[in-house]
Amino acid sequence: MEVMKSADAVDSKQEQEQEQHFHVLAVDDSLIDRKLLERLLTGSSYKVTCVDSGDEALKYLGLLDHDDLKPADSSSSTSSDPPQHSSELQDSKVINLIMTDFCMPGMTGYDLLKRVKGSSWKDIPVVVMSSENVPSRISMCLEEGAEEFLLKPLKISDLKKLQPYLLRSLDRHSSCDSIVDSSNNLVVEEIRDDQHKSADEISKGCMMNNANASSMSKRKAVSTEASERIPKMKGLVVA
Numbered sequence: 001m002e003v004m005k006s007a008d009a010v011d012s013k014q015e016q017e018q019e020q021h022f023h024v025l026a027v028d029d030s031l032i033d034r035k036l037l038e039r040l041l042t043g044s045s046y047k048v049t050c051v052d053s054g055d056e057a058l059k060y061l062g063l064l065d066h067d068d069l070k071p072a073d074s075s076s077s078t079s080s081d082p083p084q085h086s087s088e089l090q091d092s093k094v095i096n097l098i099m100t101d102f103c104m105p106g107m108t109g110y111d112l113l114k115r116v117k118g119s120s121w122k123d124i125p126v127v128v129m130s131s132e133n134v135p136s137r138i139s140m141c142l143e144e145g146a147e148e149f150l151l152k153p154l155k156i157s158d159l160k161k162l163q164p165y166l167l168r169s170l171d172r173h174s175s176c177d178s179i180v181d182s183s184n185n186l187v188v189e190e191i192r193d194d195q196h197k198s199a200d201e202i203s204k205g206c207m208m209n210n211a212n213a214s215s216m217s218k219r220k221a222v223s224t225e226a227s228e229r230i231p232k233m234k235g236l237v238v239a
Contacts, residue, residue, distance in 0.1 A: 022166045023047045027057045027100035027112065028129075037099065037129075037154060044159055054107030054115075057100065063119055095124055096169040097162060102130040102137060110141055117145040125165035129154065 024046050028034045034050050041048045051057050058064035098116060100109040107115075109128050116126055128141045131152040138149040147165045150158050 021170060022096045023049070023094055024097045024099060025057060025060065025095050026050045027052075027054060027098070027104075027109070029053060029101065029104040033101065033152065040154060040156065040159070044156070054100070054104060054109070054112035057098070057112055058107075058115060061095075061116070061119070061121055063115060063121075095121070096166050098124055098126045100126065100128055102128050102141070103132070110137070110144065113141060113144050113146055123169075125169055127162065127165075 024041055026034065026037050026041065026048055028037060028050070029052050031052070034052065038048050038050050049060065051060055055064060098112075098121075100112050102109040109130075113126050113128060116122065116124065122145075125147045126145065127148045127150060128146045129150045129152055130137065133151055141149050148161055150161070
């Protein structure tokens with residue numbers, strides 16, 4: 001019994017550590033809904049970044065310039081890590097899931113979905129939320145590439161539906177990292193091969209130069225001996 005309990009504890013700890021790697025970008029214009037979603041996700045050990053509009057989400061993803069936006073309210077974005085520029089975000093952060101409300105002023109959740117799926121973030125899973133159960137909206141979002149369409153208010157049971165998409169995203173980033181590492185190793189090996197080839201070519205060049213120099217020395221020696229053997233004609237009188 002104690003062995004089974006310890007095994008369950010290890011599995012639970014591993015799941016919790018894995019969940020802490022998940023980073024969710026939550027988009028909702030309602031402050032109340034935003035806070036509720038943030039509390040629900042952080043309660044499950046997810047890392048959460050909240051923004052209040054589709055434009056702010058695009059800015060966070062580096063798909064919209066800061067100059068194109070009006071100054072945002074201090075409550076527009078809440079996160080353990082504040083939004084950063086695109087280059088900083090892509091270098092240091094990973095987003096595993098985007099959750100967006102459907103009905104928002106300006107850019108709707110559907111518009112945001114299309115922008116994300118048409119960008120470099122197209123492989124990131126997107127979940128659309130709404131308090132209205134409208135079949136046409138659900139079909140529209142799913143056809144555009146949304147993974148799920150969840151009805152508000154969200155429950156803890158809804159988070160279980162997100163697990164497969166989060167794990168898939170985590171596996172994708174891990175495989176990308178391994179590909180990058182393999183490419184870097186290949187480049188290093190190619191550089192080493194080039195260095196070895198250059199060293200071999202230099203060594204062969206030196207050997208050829210030494211051989212040529214030795215040949216020239218031998219030729220000079222033979223030429224000197226031959227000149228010494230030729231009789232000297234100086235001082236002889238021709239009859």
